[in-house]
Amino acid sequence: MASDTKKLKLYSYWRSSCSFRVRIALNLKGLKYDYIPVNLLKGEQSHPEFLKLNPVGFVPVLLDGDLVLADSLAIIMYLDDKYPQHPLLPSDIHKRAINFQATHIVSSSIQPLQNISFLNYIGEKVGPDEKLPWVQSVLRKGFTALEKLLKDHTGRYATGDEIFLADVFLAPQLHAAFTRFNIPMNEFPIMSRLHETYNATPAFQEALPQNQPDAVH
Amino acid sequence: MECEAVNLKLYSHWMSSCSFRVRIALNLKGLKYHYVAVTASSKSDPEFLKLNPLALIPVLVDGDFVLAESLAIIMYLDDKYPQYPLLPHDIPKRALNFQVAHIVASSIQPFQNMGFLNNFIEKKVGPHEKLPWAQSVIRKGFTALEKLLKDQAGRYATGDEIFLADLFLAPQLYSAYKRFNISMNEFPSLSRLHEAYNGISAFQEAFPEKQPDAVNSD
Numbered sequence: 050m051a052s053d054t055k056k057l058k059l060y061s062y063w064r065s066s067c068s069f070r071v072r073i074a075l076n077l078k079g080l081k082y083d084y085i086p087v088n089l090l091k092g093e094q095s096h097p098e099f100l101k102l103n104p105v106g107f108v109p110v111l112l113d114g115d116l117v118l119a120d121s122l123a124i125i126m127y128l129d130d131k132y133p134q135h136p137l138l139p140s141d142i143h144k145r146a147i148n149f150q151a152t153h154i155v156s157s158s159i160q161p162l163q164n165i166s167f168l169n170y171i172g173e174k175v176g177p178d179e180k181l182p183w184v185q186s187v188l189r190k191g192f193t194a195l196e197k198l199l200k201d202h203t204g205r206y207a208t209g210d211e212i213f214l215a216d217v218f219l220a221p222q223l224h225a226a227f228t229r230f231n232i233p234m235n236e237f238p239i240m241s242r243l244h245e246t247y248n249a250t251p252a253f254q255e256a257l258p259q260n261q262p263d264a265v266h
Numbered sequence: 267m268e269c270e271a272v273n274l275k276l277y278s279h280w281m282s283s284c285s286f287r288v289r290i291a292l293n294l295k296g297l298k299y300h301y302v303a304v305t306a307s308s309k310s311d312p313e314f315l316k317l318n319p320l321a322l323i324p325v326l327v328d329g330d331f332v333l334a335e336s337l338a339i340i341m342y343l344d345d346k347y348p349q350y351p352l353l354p355h356d357i358p359k360r361a362l363n364f365q366v367a368h369i370v371a372s373s374i375q376p377f378q379n380m381g382f383l384n385n386f387i388e389k390k391v392g393p394h395e396k397l398p399w400a401q402s403v404i405r406k407g408f409t410a411l412e413k414l415l416k417d418q419a420g421r422y423a424t425g426d427e428i429f430l431a432d433l434f435l436a437p438q439l440y441s442a443y444k445r446f447n448i449s450m451n452e453f454p455s456l457s458r459l460h461e462a463y464n465g466i467s468a469f470q471e472a473f474p475e476k477q478p479d480a481v482n483s484d
Contacts (some may be wrong), residue, residue, distance in 0.1 A: 066286060080437065102412070104410075104413035105369075105410045105413060106410070106412055107410075116358055116361075117433040118286070118361050118365065119365060119415075120364065120365040120368045120369060121362035121368075122359045122365075122367075122368040122372075123362070123365035123368060124361070125471060126360065126364045126443050127357065127358070127360070127364075128363060130357045130360060130361070131357055134369060138459060142345045142346055143331055143342075145341065145342070145345060146331075146333050146336075146338050146339075146341065146342040147338075147344075149335065149337055149338035149341045149342070150334060150338035152337075152338075153335040153336070153337040153338055153371070156368065156371070157335075157337075157371045157372045157376050157420070158370050158376060159374050160372070161372050161377070163375075167377075171390075173273035174391050174395070175390045179390070194320045197319040197320055198320060222463075229410060236351075
C-alpha cells in the first residue's frame with residue numbers, strides 16, 4: 050500500500066463502545082487510519098479545539114480528506130458506501146432488515162442507557178449503588194430481545210455465516226456486558242457464543258479497547 | 267397519489283414517536299396499511315407476543331415478514347418499495363441523514379419516551395424531575411442538531427427533498443414543542459423545519475392526533 054500519510058483519521062476513546070464499532074468496520078475493510086485519542090474522562094470532547102473540528106462534541110469522529118463525520122452509524126454507513134470491500138450489509142432485503150433491527154436495538158435501547166454521562170447522572174441523582182443494577186437491567190432487557198430476534202437467523206455470526214452490521218454493533222456491547230458489567234455468559238447462549246467468536250476474529254481483536262494506543266491498564 | 271396494493275400491517279401507538287416515523291415513511295411512499303392499535307395491555311397479550319416476542323412498537327408485518335425497530339422498518343420499506351427514495355445518492359449527504367437520524371434515535375428519544383420517564387425518572391428520582399430531565403435531554407440534542415444543520419441550505423434538513431433525517435426529526439420536534447414546552451425560538455433552523463413539516467400532507471396524516479387510537483386529552 051502507498052505512503053505513510055493515512056488519509057483517514059479517527060478521533061476515538063479506547064473504551065467508547067461507539068468508537069469500538071467504527072474501529073471494527075475500518076479493520077474489516079482493511080482501511081488504515083490515524084488514531085487520535087480523545088479522553089472522555091478528562092472531558093476532552095468539550096475542549097475548544099475538538100469542538101472547532103466537530104461542534105457536535107461526540108466521539109467517534111472520522112476525517113476523510115475534507116469530510117468530517119460524527120456518529121458511529123453514520124460513519125459506518127459512509128465507509129460502506131465509499132469503500133465497498135467487505136460489504137457490511139447483505140444483499141437479501143430481509144436479512145438487511147434484521148441487521149438494522151439488531152443494530153438499532155443496541156444503539157437506541159441498550160448503549161445510550163448505559164453510557165458514561167447517564168451513569169454519572171444516576172450516580173448523582175439516585176445513588177452510586179444504583180448504577181450497576183440499572184445497567185444490568187438494561188442489558189438483560191436488550192439481550193433478551195436480541196436472543197429472540199437472532200435465534201432463527203444466526204449462523205457463525207449474528208445473522209448468518211458472514212460478518213455484517215449487526216456484528217459490528219453487537220461485539221462492543223457484548224464486550225462491555227461480559228467484561229465490565231458482570232452479566233453471566235450463561236444467561237444468554239447466543240450472545241455468549243457470538244462474544245467468543247468475535248474474540249477470535251482478528252478485525253474485532255484489533256479493535257478491542259485494551260489494544261488501542263490510549264488504553265490504560 | 268397512486269397507492270400500491272400491498273399487504274401491510276402496522277402495529278402502532280398514536281403517541282409513539284417511533285411509530286410516527288414509520289407512518290411518515292409509509293405515507294411518503296403512498297403505501298396503504300392496516301393500522302393495528304397497540305395499548306399498554308396488548309403488550310402482554312399472548313397473541314401480540316406470539317407475533318412479536320420482542321413486544322416492541324412499531325412492528326411492520328409485510329405478508330409473512332415481521333419486523334420491528336423504526337430504523338429497520340424504514341430501511342426495509344426503502345429497499346422493497348423504492349418509490350420516493352428516503353436516502354439521496356450523494357455519499358456525504360447520505361451520511362448526514364444517518365447522523366441526524368441517529369442523534370435523534372440514540373441520544374434524544376430513548377431518554378424522553380413515556381416508558382423511560384414514568385418507569386425510571388419518576389420512580390427513581392421523582393415526578394418533579396420528569397419535565398426538567400426531558401427538556402435538558404432535548405435541548406442538548408437540539409443544540410447538536412442546530413449546529414449540524416445550520417449551514418444546510420434547502421427547504422428540509424439536508425436539502426430541498428425529504429429524506430431519512432426529516433422522518434426522524436419531525437416526530438422529535440413535534441413532541442418537543444407540544445409535550446415538553448421547548449420554545450421554538452431557541453432553535454431557529456429546527457423551528458423552520460418544524461413549520462415546513464407541518465405543511466406536508468404525508469406528515470400531517472401521520473400526526474398522533476390523526477391516528478385511529480388517538481385520545482383527545484387536556
